[in-house]
Amino acid sequence: MAAGKGQGQWALGYREPLNPNERSKRDNDGLLVKQRIIDIYQHTGFDGIDPGDLRGRFRWFGLYTQRAQGIPGGRTAVLEPEELEDKFFMLRVRIDGGELTSEQLRVLGEISTTYGRDVADITDRQNVQYHWIRIEDVPTIWGKLEAVGLDTTEACGDTPRVMLSCPLEGVAADSVLDGGPVLRETAAKFVGDPAFSNLPRKFKTAISGCSQHCVNHEINDVSFVGVTGADGTAGFDLWVGGGLSTNPMFAQRLGAFVRPDEVADVWAGVCGIFRDYGYRRSRNHARLKFLIADWGPEKFREVLEREYLGHALPDGPAPEKSPSHRDHIGIIEQRDGQYAVGATTASGRTSGTALSRVAKLAESLGGGRIRTTAQQGLVILDVPAENAEAVADELETLGLSARPTKFHRGTIACTGIEFCKLALVETKGRAEIIRKELEQRMPDFDTPITINVNGCPNSCARFQTADIGFKGIVQKVKQDDGSFADAEAFQVHLGGQLGAEAAFGRKFRGLKVTAAEAPDYAERILNGYLDRRAEGESFAT
Numbered sequence: 001m002a003a004g005k006g007q008g009q010w011a012l013g014y015r016e017p018l019n020p021n022e023r024s025k026r027d028n029d030g031l032l033v034k035q036r037i038i039d040i041y042q043h044t045g046f047d048g049i050d051p052g053d054l055r056g057r058f059r060w061f062g063l064y065t066q067r068a069q070g071i072p073g074g075r076t077a078v079l080e081p082e083e084l085e086d087k088f089f090m091l092r093v094r095i096d097g098g099e100l101t102s103e104q105l106r107v108l109g110e111i112s113t114t115y116g117r118d119v120a121d122i123t124d125r126q127n128v129q130y131h132w133i134r135i136e137d138v139p140t141i142w143g144k145l146e147a148v149g150l151d152t153t154e155a156c157g158d159t160p161r162v163m164l165s166c167p168l169e170g171v172a173a174d175s176v177l178d179g180g181p182v183l184r185e186t187a188a189k190f191v192g193d194p195a196f197s198n199l200p201r202k203f204k205t206a207i208s209g210c211s212q213h214c215v216n217h218e219i220n221d222v223s224f225v226g227v228t229g230a231d232g233t234a235g236f237d238l239w240v241g242g243g244l245s246t247n248p249m250f251a252q253r254l255g256a257f258v259r260p261d262e263v264a265d266v267w268a269g270v271c272g273i274f275r276d277y278g279y280r281r282s283r284n285h286a287r288l289k290f291l292i293a294d295w296g297p298e299k300f301r302e303v304l305e306r307e308y309l310g311h312a313l314p315d316g317p318a319p320e321k322s323p324s325h326r327d328h329i330g331i332i333e334q335r336d337g338q339y340a341v342g343a344t345t346a347s348g349r350t351s352g353t354a355l356s357r358v359a360k361l362a363e364s365l366g367g368g369r370i371r372t373t374a375q376q377g378l379v380i381l382d383v384p385a386e387n388a389e390a391v392a393d394e395l396e397t398l399g400l401s402a403r404p405t406k407f408h409r410g411t412i413a414c415t416g417i418e419f420c421k422l423a424l425v426e427t428k429g430r431a432e433i434i435r436k437e438l439e440q441r442m443p444d445f446d447t448p449i450t451i452n453v454n455g456c457p458n459s460c461a462r463f464q465t466a467d468i469g470f471k472g473i474v475q476k477v478k479q480d481d482g483s484f485a486d487a488e489a490f491q492v493h494l495g496g497q498l499g500a501e502a503a504f505g506r507k508f509r510g511l512k513v514t515a516a517e518a519p520d521y522a523e524r525i526l527n528g529y530l531d532r533r534a535e536g537e538s539f540a541t
């Protein structure tokens with residue numbers, strides 16, 4: 001679609017809102033809703049909430065209405081919002097860089113057990129997400145979070161969402177540089193800043209010096225990737241315009257080298273271009289990736305330098321090593337000789353009870369620091385060598401494995417039909433069934449593998465970049481009596497990966513499996529790979 005007139009680009013003078021979301025944002029900034037929750041809605045309860053706040057501005061503080069229990073995926077598109085939702089909320093806590101102290105994690109755990117039926121999800125953007133939250137409890141929850149330096153500001157909405165970083169940032173033995181300080185500076189300066197609270201759509205950031213590239217810089221709106229510049233100085237390579245969903249695009253390098261002290265300004269410049277030039281007519285066309293696709297990286301860099309920074313950035317090198325399978329699971333030596341113990345969850349699901357026990361464990365056997373990961377896991381830092389195995393043992397008892405099978409290590413899932421109003425299928429439970437079946441049937445499987453289970457085409461769990469990506473659909477399935485009925489199913493995407501050979505998974509015509517068939521299907525595909533693979537050949541290639 002052509003850029004310019006008619007796309008609602010503010011910088012070209014088109015300020016008149018072109019859709020209801022844009023009108024809502026113009027009429028009342030999402031950041032203002034917090035005070036209404038405190039002053040009004042906690043007292044009126046769910047039924048007193050203005051619909052524009054309820055299904056729109058609440059997201060600016062991490063609140064989504066929750067899907068009513070038991071509504072099948074086939075009904076998602078035909079029900080009115082009030083029929084689809086119950087009177088509870090999902091609440092997302094932003095954890096920039098995934099950085100937590102044991103005190104913060106203890107509070108996160110206690111909130112889940114007290115207010116969220118002991119459910120806690122670690123998302124693939126390093127957030128903690130609660131379910132079953134009542135509006136009456138939200139101000140109290142915020143108070144508890146704020147007391148330990150956490151909040152839910154701009155955890156959702158058309159805003160700068162949580163900023164990803166490597167869970168080993170600052171301690172990894174093999175990183176290029178520590179991106180933690182610049183991430184903290186950037187988040188402190190701009191999260192909650194009204195200058196960036198009305199973006200065309202969400203804006204995802206990753207800042208990391210990690211040599212494993214575990215923050216997936218290829219699929220964020222803006223990424224700063226640690227590199228060593230021509231003169232030996234460590235800094236960042238700048239990437240822009242990545243994103244998945246229904247029009248997946250990989251981020252593009254601008255070829256510019258960013259010194260650590262310039263990161264916050266460059267971030268504000270990129271985000272400012274998105275705010276000012278981003279497309280605001282159609283929600284489906286509003287992510288930064290569409291502007292980059294139309295402009296190309298050269299024009300984007302030129303506008304950034306000329307209109308937003310006021311000076312040119314030097315050219316810089318590309319990141320050197322970009323593996324396709326990325327995480328920090330297991331017992332890993334830190335650069336200071338202590339150890340990090342990284343563990344998987346059950347496709348992102350854990351509990352407040354488990355989080356509180358991890359907090360205690362980090363205090364008693366580690367140094368009291370924990371990080372969440374972009375693979376829905378968590379890492380306990382600063383563990384003395386003599387305690388590392390004991391930490392791993394203890395994590396196993398909490399359903400968090402530092403010694404996972406290849407399948408457990410590589411399986412993630414989005415929220416799915418259990419709580420998400422957009423979902424077509426159940427995900428976390430399905431993902432665990434697939435993973436456990438494969439563990440049982442293929443105990444000797446020896447290759448890194450990613451299995452990403454998604455409840456709809458929105459790709460919150462990145463089905464296009466997985467070895468085996470499951471995208472939820474509803475399919476008509478023939479019944480015993482010859483009639484047809486809706487059934488949960490998956491469109492399968494195969495061979496997606498990030499890294500040097502980045503490619504989106506291929507969708508083969510007709511390759512759909514019912515949810516019940518998914519473990520059999522995955523086993524067949526993996527056995528086919530084992531039978532035919534050449535020496536050292538990965539699944540994706």
Ligand code: SF4
Nearest residue numbers: 414420423455456460
């Ligand atoms: Fe919900 Fe779809 Fe995102 Fe899953 S991929 S969390 S079902 S919107």
